Amino acid sequence: MRILTMGKEARLDCILEALDKSSHANELYALSEVNNPGFLKKSEVRPCDTSNVEEVLKHAREIKPDFVVISPEEPLAKGVVDRLIQEGIPCVGPLQQLAQIEWSKSFARELLSEYGIPGNPEHKIFRSPDPEGIRAYMRELDQFVVKPDGLTGGKGVMVYGEHLHSLDEAMDYCTSLFSRSQGPVIIEERLDGEEFSLQSFCDGQHVVDTPAVQDHKRAYDGDEGPNTGGMGSYSCEDHSLPFLSKDYIQQASRINDAVAQALLAEFEQGFKGILYGGFMVTKKGLKLVEYNARFGDPEVMNVLPLLKTDFIDVCLAIINGTLDRLTISFEKKATVCKYIVPKGYPSNPEKGERIYVDNVPVSSDKLKVYYAAVDEKDGILRLTGSRALAFVGIGDNIPEAERIAEDAASKVEGPVRHREDIGRSALIQKRIDHVNRIMSEQKSERPAACMSSELLPAFKGASSRM
Secondary structure, eight states: OEEEEEOSSHHHHHHHHHHHTSSSOOEEEEEESSOOHHHHHHSEEEEOOTTOHHHHHHHHHHHOOSEEEEOSHHHHHHTHHHHHHHTTOOEESOOTTTTHHHHOHHHHHHHHHHTTOTTOOSEEEESSOOHHHHHHHHHHHSSEEEEESSOOTTOOOEEBTTTBOSHHHHHHHHHHHHHTTOOOEEEEEOOOEEEEEEEEEEESSEEEEOOOBEEOOEEEGGGEEEEOSOSEEEEOTTSSOTTOOHHHHHHHHHHHHHHHHHHHHHHSSOOEEEEEEEEEEETTEEEEEEEESSOOTTTHHHHGGGBOSOHHHHHHHHHHTOGGGSOOOBOSOEEEEEEEEETTTTTSOOOSOEEBOTTSOOOOSSEEEEEOSEEEETTEEEEOSSOOEEEEEEESSHHHHHHHHHHHHTTOBSSEEOOTTTTOHHHHHHHHHHHHHHHHHHTTSOOOSSOOGGGSOOOTTOEEEO
16 A cells, blocks of 8 residues: 655654554655655655645655645645545545635634534634724733634744733734734634643544643743744543543534534535644633644644554545444553754754764654654754654653653753653643632533533534544
8 A cells, every 4th residue: 555645743753653553565655845764764755845736746646645644734725635636646634625624713713603613712803904993802802812814833823911911012913914914813812721632533524532632832841931833742541631521521522523514514525634623621611722634743642652443444444434434442551742842942943953862762662752853864863943853651651651751852962952841740730720720710600511412513423432
């Protein structure tokens, strides 16, 4: 079986590993902008700008893959899947208009509203500059978030009180978004709570959940510093999280399922790929922060290493619409992922500098090493300016997994750093205490921990399981 993938991040290295260990005989190909050693070990790598549709098509016509797995969001937004399908090549990844759930935040908000799906925070969408209207709504909310509509690599959302320190500064940011043609602009209430990710396989109608994961966006220990693409993440052996009740995971699962059905109803075509909701537990109940149309990075590295079902079988079921006929299961293990990043990341990262991994333990059942934004030439690894290496510890519990990940991450030499606190008990207890405080504030209000399925649209054929 010939399989084509594309991307340049540790997420793709993880996907390639899952494909490579399949029982199906396969030939793997990767289109990438970097000479990534992880990709080179698992696939034939071809230099390619994966957001260039014509360039991707050229390689696909030469390779003639049985199917394609799309790793990053940019090719989905550019319509790569649409063109590949026109060529008769199936894809694990949605069509361009279905991928709007990620590349247009306004579309995602409007879809939930139109189909009566719970989870939207208070918000307004501004499609053109309206200084008086925007300022008035900011004052009405008091605490708010400014979001550009399109893709920003996880770095475009600005929070009032953290990134924006006055209404004038917030207005300047909105003006800059419109001037760069990054409108519409969404102004949302600022939510107080704990976030988690629920990634689900989707074949157009059926939805199968993977274990819940918590990402860490802030650049430095203690949740300090600017947002990043993600500094690391963890998952638990029971596939929940220490601060989550079973009810919240069920709510998130039902929302993912309802969104899949809403997309099918809206476009009369099914979403085939990874439907990934970013959720937050708040005193107002479960809220949707955002949707993604592909695996999370780093969250994929917490779930695919635990997948017991053959990943190629999962891909084929997504393509053929037969997820309901496949038993999908995950190991009952905990995982902790820690990203190595260049010093200065994300605002002024080191580039071109050499790093050394001679003392890093090799990958095993307990440790996964995934290569990201590094370039290898003549056996020398160099930083390219973004997240460089991901280390995933796998253990019977979080402390064991954290020790494994930290031991490996601390052995990388060069102008790099990582968040040491991810997966440690102090930070996890901080999350638990935060949710407990939120729940105590909720006592005088109607309990929101259990969302009735009656609040969700009764789409025929909806099926969600893990």
